[in-house]
Amino acid sequence: MGMVLTTGSTGMSRSEGHHLVSDSEQQLVRYRPEGLEELCQATKFSRNELQIMYRGFKNECPNGVLDEDTFKNIYSQFFPQGDSSFYAHHVFRTFDRERRGIVTFKEFVAGLSILLRGSQHEKLLWTFRLYDVNGDDVITREEMLVVVSAVYDMIHGGFSQHGFQDQRTTADHVDHLFKVTTSKEPPIEQPVTACMSE
Secondary structure (H helix, E strand, C coil), X not given: CCEEEEECCCCCEECCCCCCCCCCCCEEEEECCCCHHHHHHHXXXXXXXXXXXXXXXHHHCCCCEEEHHHHHHHHHHHXXXXXXXXXXXXXXXXXXXXXXXXXXXXXXXXHHHHHHHCCHHHHHHHHHHXXXXXXXXXXXXXXXXXXXXXXXXXXXXXXXXXXXXXXHHHHHHHHHHCCCCCCCCCCCHHXXXXXXXX
């Protein structure tokens, strides 16, 4: 099944994957996922697991799609001691591969499938996409600094065990992590290959 978008004031709707989007009108988004068997084949989850996840997803997202604010709110419940909003933004970005500002149930379980049951290679590619903030298949020091700072904010709330986590300590950590490989592989494969060989 496809996505159905309807706009509140005009009542216009379109289905079968076609989108009617107006920035000036409030949108009501309805989504129905593909069949359960197709999701089982596309992910590494059983039918029963998908049914349980879908009930939880629909409970948090009655319209059938997850927006970034809702995702951040859910994420914050797991990290109440820090500010998880920046890290949650980056995780959401990896699930929202089409950059629409919403994540369907299918996209959500595809991301979870990689994180929970993916191969080492799949998990490393996901991690690469997390750190590749601008999506150009290259991780710069600045991009790594953004994501590592978000991790520090989430876990420590901006504080380390010995006091305030300053920008210099974070930068030192990034410098320690940031290694450039000299390989003839495409940029996205360089760090993945390096990690897999260790």
